[in-house]
Amino acid sequence: MKPQNKKKSKKSSIPTTSLGRAGKLFGTGLALIGKEVAVRTLDAVTRLADDDRLQKRLAQATDLVNALSQMKGAAMKTGQLLSLEFSDLLPPEVTEVLRKLHDDSTFLPIDQIQKILMKELGRELFEQIKDLSEEPVSAASIGQVHSAFIRGEKVAIKIQFPGVDKTIAADLALVKQTLRSVLWLQSKSVPLEGFFEECERVLRQEVDYSKEARFLAKFADLVGTSTAYAVPKVYEDFSSKRVLVLSYMEGQRLRDWLKDPGTEASRQHFAGLVLDLLFKEFFEWGLVQTDPNFGNFLFRQEDGRLVLLDFGACNAYSKKFRGEILSLLRAAMARDDETLLRLAAELSILDPRESDVTKTGFCNMMQLIVSVFREESQPFNFADSDYLNRIRTTTLSFAASVKYTAPAKDLIFLNRKLGGMFHLLKDLGIQRDINVSWRKIDALGF
Numbered sequence: 001m002k003p004q005n006k007k008k009s010k011k012s013s014i015p016t017t018s019l020g021r022a023g024k025l026f027g028t029g030l031a032l033i034g035k036e037v038a039v040r041t042l043d044a045v046t047r048l049a050d051d052d053r054l055q056k057r058l059a060q061a062t063d064l065v066n067a068l069s070q071m072k073g074a075a076m077k078t079g080q081l082l083s084l085e086f087s088d089l090l091p092p093e094v095t096e097v098l099r100k101l102h103d104d105s106t107f108l109p110i111d112q113i114q115k116i117l118m119k120e121l122g123r124e125l126f127e128q129i130k131d132l133s134e135e136p137v138s139a140a141s142i143g144q145v146h147s148a149f150i151r152g153e154k155v156a157i158k159i160q161f162p163g164v165d166k167t168i169a170a171d172l173a174l175v176k177q178t179l180r181s182v183l184w185l186q187s188k189s190v191p192l193e194g195f196f197e198e199c200e201r202v203l204r205q206e207v208d209y210s211k212e213a214r215f216l217a218k219f220a221d222l223v224g225t226s227t228a229y230a231v232p233k234v235y236e237d238f239s240s241k242r243v244l245v246l247s248y249m250e251g252q253r254l255r256d257w258l259k260d261p262g263t264e265a266s267r268q269h270f271a272g273l274v275l276d277l278l279f280k281e282f283f284e285w286g287l288v289q290t291d292p293n294f295g296n297f298l299f300r301q302e303d304g305r306l307v308l309l310d311f312g313a314c315n316a317y318s319k320k321f322r323g324e325i326l327s328l329l330r331a332a333m334a335r336d337d338e339t340l341l342r343l344a345a346e347l348s349i350l351d352p353r354e355s356d357v358t359k360t361g362f363c364n365m366m367q368l369i370v371s372v373f374r375e376e377s378q379p380f381n382f383a384d385s386d387y388l389n390r391i392r393t394t395t396l397s398f399a400a401s402v403k404y405t406a407p408a409k410d411l412i413f414l415n416r417k418l419g420g421m422f423h424l425l426k427d428l429g430i431q432r433d434i435n436v437s438w439r440k441i442d443a444l445g446f
Contacts, residue, residue, distance in 0.1 A: 107139035108161065113146065116159055120243045129157070129238075138295050142206055142312070147248060154248040155235060158209065165207040165242075172196050172203075194348075194409035202290075202413060206312035209244040215287075215311040216246075222285050223308075228273055230305045251298025251307045258427055262301070270299060271430045273306040274421055275437055282414065283326070283441055286317045290413035292420020315413050323446030330442065332366040333373065340366060349411065351404040358405075361398035368394055373438035380434050382425040 110132070118126045129148050136144035143160040176196050205211055213234045223229045235245035261267050281288040289296070291313040298307035324347055331339040341359055344350040350362050368391050372380045381387070407415070425432075 107136050107144045108159075110134045112162075113144075113159055116162065117157070117243060120240045121238060125238055132157070140293070140295070143242075150235060150238060150245065155238075156232070156246045156248045157238075158244040158246070160207060160209065160242040165204075168200060168203050168207070172200055192406060195407050195412060198409045198412050202313055202315070205314075208241055209239060209312075210241050212244060212310075212312045212314075213239055215289075215314040218287060219289070219308065219311060219314075222280075222287065227303070228305060229277065230300070230307045231311075232309065249298060249307045249309060251300040251305075254294040254297050254299060254424070257299050257301075261428060266301065267428055267430055268432065269304055270306070271425055271428060271432050273304075274424060275432070275434065277306065278418070278421055279437060279441060281417075282317060283322060283444055286319065286322060288315050288317065288414060288417060289313065290315050290417045292417050292424070294424065313413060317410075317414075319446065321410065326441065326444065326446050328366075329370060332363075332370040333438075333442075335367070337363045347408060347410070349405075349408045353404050355401065355403075358398065358401040358403070361394070361401055365391075365394050365398050373435055375435050378433040378435050379431040381431045382422065383429040388426070 114126075114132070117129065117132075121129075128150055130150070132148040133146045136146050137156065138145045142164055143158055145156050145158045148155055148157055176192055180192060213236070216231060216234055220231050220233070223231055230249065232246040232249050235247075238245040261270065289308065289311055291310055293310070296308070296310040298309065299305075300307060324343065328340065328343045328347065328349075331343060340363055341350065344362065345352045350359065354362075368387075371377055372387075
């Protein structure tokens with residue numbers, strides 16, 4: 001395959017050495033701390049107006065997002081997770097700008113991609129790749145995807161950014177120190193070890209594309225001949241630890257489909273696919289694809305299938321753990337606060353040292369969460385601004401009182417998937433009876 005002409009990339013240089021990445025994030029961390037101190041000091045001395053304080057917060061958050069976006073890899077991926085898991089512990093302005101990391105679209109130029117493919121596959125296989133797209137069809141924190149043809153079949157080639165597998169530990173240590181500084185300034189004593197241990201475990205899994213190929217094969221078996229979902233096949237001969245070649249899946253990107261989702265029947269069908277997948281993955285299969293990025297799914301209106309694309313962040317959950325989570329939900333549905341608090345402590349969801357105010361806040365938050373399943377809430381309106389405001393107010397009140405509890409290690413990536421799919425249904429503006437789903441879950445023999 002002949003090298004293609006260079007085209008200007010939409011990115012700045014990605015630092016690939018630990019020293020280079022440390023310098024970029026350490027400098028950003030110092031700037032963040034300096035700006036946070038400035039906000040607090042100036043506010044105390046001059047009673048800064050709210051809009052002035054907001055502007056300083058936004059500048060603070062933008063600095064962090066710019067640094068993480070340029071670094072890619074574990075640093076950027078962790079920044080995405082911070083916007084979800086620590087959204088109620090960080091200043092809201094910081095969280096809002098962090099969310100922009102989910103939409104980052106910078107990528108490596110084609111000449112670097114060709115060099116990576118040549119190195120990973122060797123010349124013989126590399127030369128069988130035809131019509132490699134000059135720009136990626138998608139780009140994320142760990143790598144980017146190009147279309148091409150192999151033996152006359154259209155394929156999607158996922159290429160990992162160089163160096164991301166070698167800098168995970170260093171990146172996470174730097175992000176942890178930055179986060180610890182921001183939380184310290186807010187007088188929070190939240191332990192971070194569990195969160196970052198889980199991040200490192202999943203990130204090391206994500207950068208091994210051979211593991212992703214095995215997860216994909218498991219999902220293919222679970223989906224089987226389903227007419228509801230579709231998964232690509234792996235071209236094993238052309239795949240390695242850093243390159244993954246898959247059959248090219250046709251379908252409409254979710255962000256595009258959401259602009260014109262069609263009839264009410266079409267919208268209800270789609271919502272059913274999303275909800276059924278959530279419950280099947282966790283409660284039935286015990287295997288969850290935990291990355292809710294809209295880019296990881298396509299919708300094929302012609303056959304009504306949801307296409308599943310990315311399997312790097314899969315988590316397996318034991319039957320014991322799934323039973324414990326179901327017991328927690330049952331206690332909340334029964335309004336049994338005593339059992340709810342006991343189970344939350346056993347699952348490390350709520351530290352027993354927390355105050356009575358915090359424990360009451362946790363119970364109130366859980367009541368709101370499970371209220372979506374109650375009969376009197378049906379059909380539940382996912383776009384209900386009143387519900388969203390109440391859940392946000394209750395969650396913020398709970399988080400403000402927390403002193404010892406970090407995001408539960410085993411729930412970090414599960415929460416990520418649930419939150420992302422809820423927002424997908426919110427964007428769809430769907431109303432649906434999900435008490436039916438609860439009755440199916442409650443009937444499971446755990």
